[in-house]
Amino acid sequence: MVRKIFLLVFLSILWMNLSAADEAGYALLDKYILSFKQMAEEGTGGIEKVENALEGMMAEAKKDKAQGLIDPVFFNRYRRLLMITKLAIIEDPEGILSPLIEREISEFIEDITGEKLNMGGKGGIGAMAGALAEEVINLHMYLDNKKNREKLMEELKKKITKEKK
Numbered sequence: 001m002v003r004k005i006f007l008l009v010f011l012s013i014l015w016m017n018l019s020a021a022d023e024a025g026y027a028l029l030d031k032y033i034l035s036f037k038q039m040a041e042e043g044t045g046g047i048e049k050v051e052n053a054l055e056g057m058m059a060e061a062k063k064d065k066a067q068g069l070i071d072p073v074f075f076n077r078y079r080r081l082l083m084i085t086k087l088a089i090i091e092d093p094e095g096i097l098s099p100l101i102e103r104e105i106s107e108f109i110e111d112i113t114g115e116k117l118n119m120g121g122k123g124g125i126g127a128m129a130g131a132l133a134e135e136v137i138n139l140h141m142y143l144d145n146k147k148n149r150e151k152l153m154e155e156l157k158k159k160i161t162k163e164k165k
Contacts, residue, residue: 024069024070025064025069025139025143028057028060028061028064028070028078029078029136029139029140029143031060032057032081032082036050036053039053047091050085054082054085058082061078061079061082074143077138077142078139081135081136083104084104084105084131085132087100087101087104087105088101088105088128105124105128108131108135109128109131112131112134112138113127113130113131113134115127
């Protein structure tokens with residue numbers, strides 16, 4: 001009886017930690033979306049406000065990672081989302097950073113959409129916005145499917161070990 005109670009308590013704690021981890025990731029994604037939605041609706045954007053929002057989101061992501069609330073995969077992909085957003089708003093009138101910015105944004109778009117982008121051509125902003133939205137969805141799906149991924153990984157391991165024998 002004591003074992004069953006202990007097991008139930010342990011599983012409950014584990015479930016709460018898994019839920020907390022998922023909640024932290026979802027909260028970061030919501031903050032990203034809602035920050036830009038609010039700025040757009042209120043017309044209160046601007047480089048300084050966006051940079052402050054991005055820095056706040058990054059600080060929160062670092063804290064969540066340190067506490068084990070988000071995993072390294074989510075953290076790195078979320079950090080890249082913030083990095084691309086920040087690169088998109090950097091003022092570079094002399095074009096010093098242009099090659100770096102264009103390369104990083106182009107690689108991001110290609111990684112997410114599979115399409116190469118000529119940054120000098122039309123549609124660059126739309127393609128970037130679409131890729132950012134797609135990555136938010138991808139991260140959301142990543143969180144939604146973490147439990148399924150673990151099950152699939154176990155099944156894959158079983159298949160591999162069966163074939164070796």
